[in-house]
Amino acid sequence: MGFESFRKSRMNFNETVLKAQEKKGTGYGDGYDYWKLEVDKEKGTGSAVIRFLPPKDSELPYAKVYSHFFKGDDGRWCVIDRCPTTYGEQCSCCSANSTLWNSGQEDKARNRKRRTNYVFNIFVVKDPANPENEGKVFLYKTGPAIFNMITESMTPQFDGEEPKKPFDLFEGHNFNLRVRADASRGGLASYDKSFFDDRATDVAKSDAELEKIYNAMTNLDEYLKVGKLSNADIDKKVAAAYCNSAGVSVQTAFAKSEVDEMMKSEPRDSYKAMDKLPWDEEDSPAMPSESMNADEEDTLAYFKKLASE
Numbered sequence: 001m002g003f004e005s006f007r008k009s010r011m012n013f014n015e016t017v018l019k020a021q022e023k024k025g026t027g028y029g030d031g032y033d034y035w036k037l038e039v040d041k042e043k044g045t046g047s048a049v050i051r052f053l054p055p056k057d058s059e060l061p062y063a064k065v066y067s068h069f070f071k072g073d074d075g076r077w078c079v080i081d082r083c084p085t086t087y088g089e090q091c092s093c094c095s096a097n098s099t100l101w102n103s104g105q106e107d108k109a110r111n112r113k114r115r116t117n118y119v120f121n122i123f124v125v126k127d128p129a130n131p132e133n134e135g136k137v138f139l140y141k142t143g144p145a146i147f148n149m150i151t152e153s154m155t156p157q158f159d160g161e162e163p164k165k166p167f168d169l170f171e172g173h174n175f176n177l178r179v180r181a182d183a184s185r186g187g188l189a190s191y192d193k194s195f196f197d198d199r200a201t202d203v204a205k206s207d208a209e210l211e212k213i214y215n216a217m218t219n220l221d222e223y224l225k226v227g228k229l230s231n232a233d234i235d236k237k238v239a240a241a242y243c244n245s246a247g248v249s250v251q252t253a254f255a256k257s258e259v260d261e262m263m264k265s266e267p268r269d270s271y272k273a274m275d276k277l278p279w280d281e282e283d284s285p286a287m288p289s290e291s292m293n294a295d296e297e298d299t300l301a302y303f304k305k306l307a308s309e
């Protein structure tokens with residue numbers, strides 16, 4: 001930028017900073033309003049009552065999103081919010097992981113694994129840590145643990161259990177979300193004490209309230225379209241993460257030119273047919289921002305990363 005343009009644009013800085021802060025408030029920096037379960041740092045527990053909401057103009061009541069979130073060889077975070085396999089497309093990061101895995105660097109591939117998340121519209125019934133959220137609609141991003149509880153509630157395995165309707169506005173079952181630090185797993189977040197109400201209830205008493213809830217919901221098909229990166233952008237991020245700036249990798253066995261070659265030689269559609277990759281850990285308890293140990297550090301690093309771009 002030349003000095004004259006710099007002088008002219010100086011008044012825009014306030015606006016830019018305020019906008020950036022507005023976005024930061026959502027937690028993931030993508031402009032959506034997410035709800036997060038607050039964990040009591042001393043007790044290591046958190047609880048709330050939420051209701052999963054039905055789809056709004058989309059086929060499913062959730063969006064399934066794959067992402068990558070790891071520290072690159074240069075020590076900076078590499079964040080790919082939408083791994084292209086989210087859209088059934090080939091992903092450079094997954095491809096590079098495949099090469100790592102096949103060359104015996106399993107730990108590294110696992111660290112850079114594709115993470116699975118589910119995004120729901122929820123209605124907050126009770127939020128003891130943040131009562132101002134009660135009666136409002138948010139997006140809620142969570143991992144396979146909660147998703148599995150939802151599917152299990154609809155297909156009970158034991159005698160005497162009735163299938164539940166987690167997404168029904170009128171005769172649905174509230175979800176009692178409970179998280180605790182699980183000492184047996186190094187303090188990772190565990191949701192195993194969560195449960196659905198036995199009794200079905202309506203989410204609101206009047207049509208006006210129901211309509212308000214409906215209007216506040218997000219169309220999850222539209223949600224998925226936001227933040228989709230081009231393959232070229234992902235290639236750039238991945239190349240930066242797998243090799244340091246000098247083009248020589250310190251921790252991987254690959255130099256930058258080799259990574260470039262790998263990406264060229266990897267057939268673009270090789271992952272379409274593969275839903276589960278060997279380094280995927282579908283049963284991982286939560287994404288890193290939900291694990292209590294890593295929460296603050298990761299969020300901070302994430303925003304630092306965004307700010308440095």
Ligand SMILES: [Zn+2]
Pocket residue numbers: 068083084085091092093094095114
């Ligand atoms: Zn990927």
